[in-house]
Amino acid sequence: MKTQTNRKQSDQGSALVITLVLGTIMLLMAASYLQLLGTQKTIVVRSESWNASLIMAEAGVEEGMAQVNAYPSYTLTNDFSGNTWGFNSSGNLYGPMAHNLKGGNYSVSISNTVPPVIYASGFMTVPVSGDIISRKVRVSTLKQVFSNIPLGARGNINFNGNGVAVDSYNSQDPNLSNNGIFDPNKTSTNGDVASLGGLVNIGQHTIDGSLYLGPTATYQNNANQITGTIHTDANINYPDVTLPALPPNTSWQSAPTAHGVHTFTTSGYYQVSDSANVVVQPGVTVFLNVTTSVSYAPTSVQIDGGTTNSGTAYIYLNGPPTLVLQGNSAPDASNMPGNLRYFGLPSLTSITYGGTSSFVGCVYAPEADVTLNGGGKSNDFIGSLVANSITLNGHYNIHFDESLASGGPGFYVANSWQEL
Numbered sequence: 001m002k003t004q005t006n007r008k009q010s011d012q013g014s015a016l017v018i019t020l021v022l023g024t025i026m027l028l029m030a031a032s033y034l035q036l037l038g039t040q041k042t043i044v045v046r047s048e049s050w051n052a053s054l055i056m057a058e059a060g061v062e063e064g065m066a067q068v069n070a071y072p073s074y075t076l077t078n079d080f081s082g083n084t085w086g087f088n089s090s091g092n093l094y095g096p097m098a099h100n101l102k103g104g105n106y107s108v109s110i111s112n113t114v115p116p117v118i119y120a121s122g123f124m125t126v127p128v129s130g131d132i133i134s135r136k137v138r139v140s141t142l143k144q145v146f147s148n149i150p151l152g153a154r155g156n157i158n159f160n161g162n163g164v165a166v167d168s169y170n171s172q173d174p175n176l177s178n179n180g181i182f183d184p185n186k187t188s189t190n191g192d193v194a195s196l197g198g199l200v201n202i203g204q205h206t207i208d209g210s211l212y213l214g215p216t217a218t219y220q221n222n223a224n225q226i227t228g229t230i231h232t233d234a235n236i237n238y239p240d241v242t243l244p245a246l247p248p249n250t251s252w253q254s255a256p257t258a259h260g261v262h263t264f265t266t267s268g269y270y271q272v273s274d275s276a277n278v279v280v281q282p283g284v285t286v287f288l289n290v291t292t293s294v295s296y297a298p299t300s301v302q303i304d305g306g307t308t309n310s311g312t313a314y315i316y317l318n319g320p321p322t323l324v325l326q327g328n329s330a331p332d333a334s335n336m337p338g339n340l341r342y343f344g345l346p347s348l349t350s351i352t353y354g355g356t357s358s359f360v361g362c363v364y365a366p367e368a369d370v371t372l373n374g375g376g377k378s379n380d381f382i383g384s385l386v387a388n389s390i391t392l393n394g395h396y397n398i399h400f401d402e403s404l405a406s407g408g409p410g411f412y413v414a415n416s417w418q419e420l
Contacts, residue, residue: 054122056123060097080094143410146411147341166192170403171336193211200218213230252270264281292319303339339361343365351369352372
């Protein structure tokens, strides 16, 4: 009997031990599983924070791009210190500018170089652990100039006239100009035409250059009239114009007026509220903010000086719905298209030109429909024209100054992206 009792107790003890061992194993497995889940969650959360820190850096890049385009290179200064950015002389940088966003923050600086380089760092705090993850990127920029093509439009371009021709020259090349002035005996083959999404009706006219068409644009003509290449997948961008932000401690001044004429003898930023004639004296650069609510139609915009000391006028149409262009026939005018530039803000929807003399200058008005009405003789439009649509009536010759494509007003775009 005693032997049987001991065996029973031994069996019960063994069962208890086995139960304890199995329970311990299950607890260890559960603990391991929970630890695995915790580790996985930590990895996932850290990975999400890693990715989010790059998004923060991208937000910094966006602010940097907005800043450099608020103070573009065609203003009288390349100072990017406005909007409370400031300038750090020790680092030769503008900024840094820092902002907090949901869950993180960023810091961004702009180099004091041409073109500028943007440095942006994004920071994220990892939940629970409190670790801070940062990523830094370097974005180089490239300026795209507005006047980089003879004829460009968002929509239709219609060659209605007689003997319309588009070609090019180069005011900076003595082989392609006469001391900087257009010479019909020294032309080149960069008379390109571009449309973002309209019909380019060339007819029997001549394009001594290439035709660039956006994905939805088409053309109608005898292809033999185009000496260059027809591109049907062109990446074209004609952004709207905005009034340039003024440098720090600068404001729009009232335009000087004498005898009904605005004569500018000092460089600066001026506001114009009428259509009085304009004279810009040699060596003077002016930015005009035209705010009249009616048609802007001065009978003369005179740029004094020669090819090396001429005045320069940047005219922003910031109110008038219509611009009436006049020929540039003043005897002392520079005859350099880069020295007379019209910029149409979205309020400008119509441009007409009806002179019988040559027009020398650049027009960038992507919301405006342009009509060139010529007389019986051949008319020259020397420079660059970009608009919403373009209609050429009459015998027009469009001559593009190739030097415009390498400088002058424009906007910065991202050129390269590198994580540091």
